[in-house]
Amino acid sequence: MAECPGIAHLAEMADGGLARVRTPGGRLSADQARGVADAAGTLGSGVIDLTNRANLQIRGLSLDAGPRLGERLAAVGLYVGGEADRRRNVLLDPLAGLDPTEIADLRPLAAALADALGSADVAADLSPKFSIALDGGGRAGLAATASDLTLLARRDGAGRGALALALAGRPLGVATEPETAVAAVLAVARAAAALGPDTRARDLAPHVVAADLVASGLAAPCGDVAWPAEVRPVFGALPASHAEGRAAVVVPVAVGRLDAGQLRWLAARADEDGEGALVLAPWSAVVLPGVAPARAADLLRRSDAVGFPPVAVVERLTVVACAGAPSCVRAREPAKGAGLALLARAAASGAAPLARVHLSACGKGCAGPADADLLLLGASDAPGWTLHAHAAPRRPGPAVGRLAEADADAILEWLAQRG
Structure with missing residues (x-):
């Protein structure tokens, strides 16, 4: 297993090989985004993760897919080969050039x-x-990462x-x-x-x-x-300072999980409504620069139809989740799936609580170290989740409850009772 994956260096996961596509500065052209989506759909399972360092991960690859993936991504300028591939770890504020306060x-x-x-x-x-x-030096506070x-x-x-x-x-x-x-x-x-x-x-x-x-x-x-x-996440329409009369639209990505179709949809919106580029945000979002203000609200409405959560929900309810089962050998519980279901239920209910929820299928805490109002912690040797208040996976403290499964209604009820 590769210690730190790249494009040629695949990590062996429970759901197959995993490739990390580094996007220095987080910026992709629409063609590059389509290249990643096509590679994920034809060489992998079609599942793509947006990481908390604004990179993309392609899941479900065969372990010998590195050379073929490298050829495809080199053709769109996303693979440079050799040791350089895994050393371009440069995270940039995704609002750079767009934020008038920077x-x-x-x-x-x-x-x-x-x-x-x-x-x-x-x-x-x-x-x-x-x-x-x-x-x-802008509003997002990226230096806290x-x-x-x-x-x-x-x-x-x-x-x-x-x-x-x-x-x-x-x-x-x-x-x-x-x-x-x-x-x-x-x-x-x-x-x-x-x-x-x-x-x-x-x-x-x-x-x-x-x-x-x-x-x-x-x-x-x-x-x-x-x-x-x-870090102070930003979602929705953002007036931009670099192009008069244009805006940036920040589309939230539920628990950092995309599929190939969603990435192609974002690429199409970048071409048709924006300036042909996407910028990945480390708070599980994609920025589309250069959108006309009159198009911004419609673009966000249409994003709901392809599985992106509403801005009004993610501005109140933050849900982070590790890969979980069936992607990770350490996991019994489907953390990503449970997180997606929780956001979908909150959107359907029309009353998202103001809270941060962290689903970690084991104590490693791959989704991040920050405290959450509610931590659902799984274990590799037992089914179900223990509930912890104001906790992080590596310092959970005493359990305040237990769920056999991460039922969205039960989680929302717990949050409402303690809100």
Whole structure:
């Protein structure tokens, strides 16, 4: 089993091979989205996951499908081959260039970093899990995402833009200029690679990294920076600042689960209603830039008919779920399926509770570490779910109830009683 999947490096899962398609900056052309959908439908099971780092995962592949998948995705510019494929872990605020509150549009930096990491001399020695997050200082607060290295746009006392740095969530007290940002990131990557391919940012000494960056002229000390405490998801129609008279539409994706038909539908909407591009959001959503405001409401209405949840539901009820059964060998319970059913029932009822629900089929907590108002925790050695209030999978605390299955009505009733 591949430790960290890519396109050629498939992970062996209970439902077959899994490929991770990295989309640096989260941006896909409509043709690239169709390429992924077609590959998923013909080589895999047609099931596609949108990850919490804004990548796509194709499920249900045969374990020898890597070369064929690589050929298909290389034809649409999504596979670069070699060690570079798994090293382009660049997460960008999906509202970059669209958010009028942002300090800096970091899309050019995201593209430059993806290229640099893929071609750097340390690519083979760098952990494929080494991740970078870029936050232009806008409303979404992407810098709160757990990453090895985070760059957050800020303004100095003279009003000039700079990028404050954090290592594994710990601010370094230094900032780099946009023109030196790629070199600064590569310097940190080389420091990690020098300690071995399993080294992550948490293994580096923050004061040493900061001192080395300052000594090399790649960063300078900066004052205190207000780092976002949490990511703030955005859904629905968003007036955009980059194109007068156009909007961005953020379509929610229930528990990050797509099928090939839904991805093709999004590609068609990007071509017909937008500017021919999709941007993947790490909060289980897809952004369609360049939509005319008069088309936005109709596009969102039509998204319901192809299985996307209503914005009014996901703005109140957040549901996260791991892959669960039958995708994971550790799982007995169908976490994704239960999450989809819960959102569908909340939409049908017309009264979604204001809550965060996490379905984790085991204690590993693959869907994320954040606390939920209600955690449903499964186990590999027993059927059913235990219920935990204000908990996360790795620190569930005492159980407050138990369900033989994740019945949507029972979950909604539990939430209503404690709301």
